[in-house]
Amino acid sequence: xARRKTELLTxxxxxxMKVLWSIGQGTVRDVCSALTGHPPRxxxxxxxxxxxxxxxxxxVSEKGDRTLTYRPNVEKNAYERRSIREMSKSLFDGTPxxxxxxxxxxxxLSDETIAEIxxxxxxxxxxxxx
Numbered sequence: 099x100a101r102r103k104t105e106l107l108t109x110x111x112x113x114x115m116k117v118l119w120s121i122g123q124g125t126v127r128d129v130c131s132a133l134t135g136h137p138p139r140x141x142x143x144x145x146x147x148x149x150x151x152x153x154x155x156x157x158v159s160e161k162g163d164r165t166l167t168y169r170p171n172v173e174k175n176a177y178e179r180r181s182i183r184e185m186s187k188s189l190f191d192g193t194p195x196x197x198x199x200x201x202x203x204x205x206x207l208s209d210e211t212i213a214e215i216x217x218x219x220x221x222x223x224x225x226x227x228x
Contacts, residue, residue, distance in 0.1 A: 105154065106184060107177075114147050115156060115170065115177070123169035 107115060117132045118124065124132065126145045133139055148168050151157045156177075159166040182197070190196035202212060 106181060107151075107154075107156070110147060111151055111154075111156070114144075114151060115172075115174075118157060118168060118170045119174045123167055125165050125167055127165075129168070 113133070114129060117129050121128060121132055126141060126148060129148065130139060130141055130144050133144070148157060148159075148166075152159055152168070156170065156172050157168045158171045159168050186192055186194050186197045190200070201207075202215060
């Protein structure tokens with residue numbers, strides 16, 4: 099029985115999900131090939147992580163000839179939304195404005211990036227006003 103998809107992914111699981119979101123679907127071998135990092139991950143390790151992701155409900159598999167093909171069962175946007183909400187709850191007491199304030203106060207942000215953020219907010223405000 100699959101666990102609820104409410105739990106967040108570990109760093110390794112997220113790396114695998116990013117690969118699957120990128121390639122759409124793939125076998126263990128496909129995921130092995132798409133993963134970056136040194137040393138390369140063992141086939142059995144990749145297969146194990148994909149099975150864990152399936153158990154958590156993040157991926158589904160389909161049996162073809164003699165191999166399983168895995169595909170995401172959760173959209174990237176949906177996971178990003180959930181992750182941001184959880185971060186907002188746990189680090190910023192559920193106050194999204196505190197999260198945004200922390201982001202824009204980051205001295206490493208370029209003026210260009212801040213302008214992009216402002217544009218996104220302005221677009222959202224314009225959409226909400228209509």
